[in-house]
Amino acid sequence: MRFNRMLLSAALVVVALVVQVCVLARLQLPGAVPDLMLLTVLGLALVYGHVGGCLVGFGAGLLTDLAPPADHAAGRYALVLCVIGYLAGLAKPEKGQPRTALGPMLVVVAAAIGTTLLYASVGALVGDTAARHVGLVSLLFTAAVYDLLLAPFVVPGVMALARRAENDPLAETNSSGGSGRTTTDVSAGWLSSGTGLRLGGRRTVLRTKAVKVRAARAGRIKGVKRL
Structure with a gap:
């Protein structure tokens, strides 16, 4: 990943984590909690592709695992977001910008359901049965609804910032160096x-x-x- 990608991803992930822990986790909503970290990873993956989405997802998930109040094993959410970021990156638009909002919204719903299922599956493997007591169906439904309602305010903004960083004129000038520019200058x-x-x-x-x-x-x- 280039330096501007790493810098922007780190800043967005830190802001999303702070808002997630300090605001969204204290809303006491029924069922699941709106996952701002997931939406941030999805927005970056839809611009950076599957490799960038995988790396960003792993870093964001690991930071979430280590941030208090963490009540699960470290690396559990990192694995989940790594897989989700990779799969979401496969849905990256060919021209870099989706034609309609239907595609990203479908990705958000699928990612919300997939994240909950994968998180519960990994928890079952390590002996965490909290999802059974809360109700998996209720978690799936509320996670999809909350993330879908929050997505229009997060995903487009994250994608716009990522595209702007990708179209950095300084980076384009540096990357366009070589024989062509030398020949023109000469x-x-x-x-x-x-x-x-x-x-x-x-x-x-x-x-x-x-x-x-x-x-x-x-x-x-x-x-x-x-x-």
């Missing part, structure tokens, strides 16, 4: 300095004039001899 320098083709053309004209002068002089000399 040719421009040659033309602006009055050398190269222009100088060669002047030399050709001067040589042509010199040949004509010599031919005229030779003709005059021959004419004198004949006289």
